[in-house]
Amino acid sequence: MDCALLLLSLWALAGSASLQTAGLCPERLLGQERRRTCPRTCTLDQDCGSKRQCLCDGQCGLSCVAPGRTCPWPLPVAENADLRLLSPTHSFSALLEVRCKPGFTLSSGLDAVIRRCQGDRQWSGDEPTCTEAQTAELEPEETLSCPLPQDVTDMFNIQGNASVGTWIHYSCQSGADLVGSSENFCQENQTWQYPHPICKKVFCQPPRDVEFGYVVAVQRTEYEVGFDVHFLCKKNFLLDGPQKVTCLSNGSWSKASPHCRTRCLIPAERSRVEIGGVKRWPFDVTDAMVPHGENVTFFCKHPNKMCSYTAAQTCFDGLLHPPACYLEPTWLQYKLFPHRLVSEIEACEPEEMD
Ligand SMILES: *[C@@H]1O[C@H](CO)[C@@H](O)[C@H](O)[C@H]1NC(C)=O
Numbered sequence: 001m002d003c004a005l006l007l008l009s010l011w012a013l014a015g016s017a018s019l020q021t022a023g024l025c026p027e028r029l030l031g032q033e034r035r036r037t038c039p040r041t042c043t044l045d046q047d048c049g050s051k052r053q054c055l056c057d058g059q060c061g062l063s064c065v066a067p068g069r070t071c072p073w074p075l076p077v078a079e080n081a082d083l084r085l086l087s088p089t090h091s092f093s094a095l096l097e098v099r100c101k102p103g104f105t106l107s108s109g110l111d112a113v114i115r116r117c118q119g120d121r122q123w124s125g126d127e128p129t130c131t132e133a134q135t136a137e138l139e140p141e142e143t144l145s146c147p148l149p150q151d152v153t154d155m156f157n158i159q160g161n162a163s164v165g166t167w168i169h170y171s172c173q174s175g176a177d178l179v180g181s182s183e184n185f186c187q188e189n190q191t192w193q194y195p196h197p198i199c200k201k202v203f204c205q206p207p208r209d210v211e212f213g214y215v216v217a218v219q220r221t222e223y224e225v226g227f228d229v230h231f232l233c234k235k236n237f238l239l240d241g242p243q244k245v246t247c248l249s250n251g252s253w254s255k256a257s258p259h260c261r262t263r264c265l266i267p268a269e270r271s272r273v274e275i276g277g278v279k280r281w282p283f284d285v286t287d288a289m290v291p292h293g294e295n296v297t298f299f300c301k302h303p304n305k306m307c308s309y310t311a312a313q314t315c316f317d318g319l320l321h322p323p324a325c326y327l328e329p330t331w332l333q334y335k336l337f338p339h340r341l342v343s344e345i346e347a348c349e350p351e352e353m354d
């Protein structure tokens with residue numbers, strides 16, 4: 001662009017000998033000249049006397065000039081501009097480039113101007129001044145931004161304004177995982193440095209199966225965040241753990257799946273035992289079984305005295321062992337001396353137990 005402007009301005013100077021010889025020298029434009037007066041106008045060299053020639057002098061048109069006369073050179077160092085002579089000499093018709101330093105421009109908005117050495121020994125045009133480039137002119141560039149399509153703004157909460165030279169930060173709307181780079185840079189050419197990330201919806205994997213139980217939910221390969229799964233145990237099994245779990249936003253279930261615990265057979269036949277504070281014969285208990293977690297209190301005989309003491313055991317998932325001190329009475333003991341069974345004799349006094 002600079003180059004084209006330079007050519008244009010060269011053309012506009014219209015001061016070259018070739019233009020003159022081609023008869024293209026402009027008519028003198030009176031009133032257009034600024035701080036100088038035009039030399040005498042002419043049509044032929046003969047009009048100008050022996051020391052001068054009839055040459056094209058820019059806006060002055062054909063004028064009587066002394067071709068050997070020179071314009072001031074070197075010029076004092078210009079503020080904010082570089083001066084460069086484009087011609088081998090600084091005499092009539094020589095060209096001088098005035099180029100503003102980076103960040104400075106002429107009042108015309110251009111950053112360079114060509115001046116021509118005129119017949120009055122002055123460089124053409126006004127004294128150029130380079131001033132600091134207006135920030136207003138840079139502003140449109142600063143507001144350039146990178147595109148953010150609707151499907152991207154719908155999917156993410158975006159921090160930052162997507163303008164050229166800045167970073168933005170993405171975060172997925174609730175419950176979704178971000179896959180890819182969570183930050184992006186808007187490049188000079190208004191494109192993003194990285195592809196936009198994607199939001200992957202979070203799911204929970206099916207909860208662990210519960211042996212002897214049921215998962216009360218539509219069977220799925222994955223469950224959405226917030227989905228509840230309920231559990232039930234088969235008959236005679238006791239639920240150990242949560243009755244319900246919820247799919248959390250991080251893809252985990254709120255609790256581990258429960259267990260369905262089985263009942264225990266009471267390991268005594270010919271003694272009463274205490275279950276839930278009630279002393280009972282095992283055969284009077286349904287199926288002679290207690291549920292998981294139930295405490296069963298057994299009666300043991302004092303090693304030396306004719307009194308009993310108790311020892312409790314807990315049913316755990318089908319396992320209930322009698323305490324070491326418990327002795328199962330024989331069938332004869334049970335049949336012939338039922339009142340002398342350990343579970344039926346007096347309890348030892350606390351002081352007897354020392
Ligand atoms: C999911 O979140 C819960 C509760 O905030 C936490 O206890 C659990 O450890 C998390 N699970 C994973 C895999 O991060």
Ligand SMILES: *[C@@H]1O[C@H](CO)[C@@H](O)[C@H](O)[C@H]1NC(C)=O
Pocket residue numbers: 293294295314
């Ligand atoms: C069984 O005994 C333990 C310990 O004494 C107690 O924590 C638990 O609650 C009891 N279980 C029942 C079902 O009473």
